[in-house]
Amino acid sequence: MSELNEQTVKDIATLVAQLVKEERHKQFLHEQTWRLKNTRLLLKNYDILKEHSMEIDTDIDMYLKDVFNQDDLKLRSLTGYKARTKKMMEYTDMMLKSYKAYAEKRDDAARRRYFTLLHMFITVDKLTFMEIADRFDVSEKTIQRDQKKAIEEFSIFLFGIVSLEEMVS
Structure with a gap:
């Protein structure tokens, strides 16, 4: 087997670095799409989730101990989903308040996006x-853009710094 010359090694390293960069970019785009899709889905189903979460008893473990056999993993799993839904809605409401405070400190367009x-x-x-x-007193197209931008901004509140990176790229 022959040895590789220095230029060939540099070319291979450059190619590998480029492939890794492209793969990271694809992963980033996938995650960005996932976060925006989930933010939109959460908002679209907000009423259903909010109503459902109001019916959930927060002390699920006590409920399980009193009524069901604790070895029933399926039931525990279902009640775990319900508890996570309740916590998710509490977090969503808290982030909505934060988004409102953010919008109120900004310009008219930011306040209009929050309103939308x-x-x-x-x-x-x-x-x-x-x-x-x-x-x-703006066009319908402006409000459509506002809705899209509001979902992107709200996604930052829900998902934090990772979503912020998306906004600057």
Whole structure:
């Protein structure tokens, strides 16, 4: 077997570094899509999840001890899902308050994005793109862009620094 010359080694190292960079970028894009998809899904189903979480007893272990055999792993798993849903909704509500505080300190566009997110997903009486556009005297297209940007911003509140990296790239 022949030895590789120095230039060949450098070329191989450069190629490997490029392939690793491309793979990391693909993974990053996949995670970005996943976070935005999950943020949108959470907001879309906010009412259902919120109502469901209100019915969940927070002391699930006590419930299991009193009513069921603790060896029943399927039941424990189901109640674990319910407890996580309740905690997730508490966290979501806390992040909504943080997003509101953030928007209130910013410009009119940021406040309009928060309003759009709130009134299209969170409030009981949902508004349409057109209703929000009329309220702010802007185009429906502007409100559609606001909704998209609001979901991206809210994703930062939900997922933290990883989502922030997405916004600057």
